[in-house]
Amino acid sequence: MKVGLVGVGRIGALHAGTLCDLPGIDTVLVADADPGRAKVCADRFGLTPVGSVDDLFAARPDGVVIAAPTAAHAELVGRAARAGVAVFCEKPLAPDAAGTRAVLAEVEAAGVPLQVGFQRRFDPGYQAAKERLRSGELGRLHSVWACTLDPAPPPAAYLPTSGGIFRDCGVHDFDAVRWATGAEVVEVHATGANRGAGFFAAADDVDTGHALLTLDDGTLASVAVSRYNGAGYDVRLELHGSLGTAVAGLDARAPLASAEPGTPGPGGAAYANFAERFAAAYVAELAAFADVAAGRISSPCGGEDALEAFYVADAAELSRRENRPVRIEEVRR
DSSP states (O other): OEEEEEOOSHHHHHHHHHHTTOTTOOEEEEEOSSHHHHHHHHHHHTOEEOSSHHHHHHTOOSEEEEOSOGGGHHHHHHHHHHTTOEEEEESOSSSSHHHHHHHHHHHHHHTOOEEEEOGGGGOHHHHHHHHHHHTTTTOSEEEEEEEEEOSSOOOGGGGGGTOOHIIIIIHHHHHHHHHHHOOOEEEEEEEEEOOSOTHHHHTTOOSEEEEEEEETTSOEEEEEEESOOTTOOEEEEEEEESSOEEEESOSTTOOOOOOSTTOOOOOSOOOOSHHHHTHHHHHHHHHHHHHHHTTSSOOSSOHHHHHHHHHHHHHHHHHHHHTSOEEHHHHTO
């Protein structure tokens, strides 16, 4: 199988290292807006650099992995669709819901498989938590807690194009809540705060946000996101049921410490970033895409899933700005 990789920045380089080791993939073509960077990455992993995205599509790959900057996602996904090529794309598919719907319409018309990069669905802990809920072990689900807490903020230049903290960080948690519970979000009430660097407010963003989600079965879910978690990278999903609780992300490297005297915490070195925390998930995610591109399975995370998570993020941002609950049906318009 021949796979193309577009974009070799931070996440693209991570995918390059994964693709080179996946069984069944014989050739990985690498393209980037900076051909020199593409060659450096390709040489590092023993892949095949190409001069441009045009050259990559001219080589007729079986699948394309898009890890380019967000602004290029919609065009690249559309191009893959028109070429009849299975496509994997990091979130988001487009900067807004309208753009996402347009991309999905093009993909559907072309009839090509699309997988979106919500890697938490492939994390062993997240999968185990979902299975414990599905099996009935937890009883009736009443509360969900999810968080994405970064150890340090991104560069100031990143914020104006990030879409805001709920679309950039919280969208992963919103997808995880939908995926794990099997329920849909019907209402969001969110707020945010800025107590860190001034460049968040300058970008009309916040450095910390909380969102309360009401699901269609009455379950309540709380999502917390922050750019300032000095203890380390902390990403968890907690499912609280009438018979028990399952927690994904509570392992030896969770950056948590008990305040109870004489009670030890996890104790391991905290995860430094998403690449460390979700290393196994990223491999499983692209292995699944290889199966999608080969026609062995259907997409485990399609475009409609990405759109639903985007709606929740839109509702959270609108709620934060207007300080009121927002129904999901309001942002679908």
